[in-house]
Amino acid sequence: MFRRLPDDTRPAVTIDLDGEAVTAREGDTVAAAVLAAGVGHTRTTPVSGKPRLPYCMMGVCFDCLMEIDGVPNRQACMVRVREGMTVRRQSGARGVVA
Numbered sequence: 276m277f278r279r280l281p282d283d284t285r286p287a288v289t290i291d292l293d294g295e296a297v298t299a300r301e302g303d304t305v306a307a308a309v310l311a312a313g314v315g316h317t318r319t320t321p322v323s324g325k326p327r328l329p330y331c332m333m334g335v336c337f338d339c340l341m342e343i344d345g346v347p348n349r350q351a352c353m354v355r356v357r358e359g360m361t362v363r364r365q366s367g368a369r370g371v372v373a
């Protein structure tokens with residue numbers, strides 16, 4: 276559903292998504308990189324367990340919550356990728372990090 280423009284010449288950035296290498300582009304948000312990679316979902320809901328994907332891409336809906344570099348509940352649409360970043364899908368509720 277999501278495809279990169281053919282003339283996108285930005286340098287490649289590799290992130291670790293649930294233990295698998297995913298190639299993103301410099302300047303991508305984590306949410307954009309995940310959608311471009313064709314990943315099925317970014318989290319499941321705490322109540323029903325239904326899969327969710329980034330929706331608004333501007334920090335409003337919170338459907339993009341992921342664990343990024345060990346910190347849960349981060350909005351993937353508000354964080355830019357960097358080389359070696361670790362990203363994990365979330366299943367259900369996560370604790371609060373102080």
Ligand code: FES
Binds near residue numbers: 330334336350
């Ligand atoms: S996609 Fe809506 S807050 Fe990130």
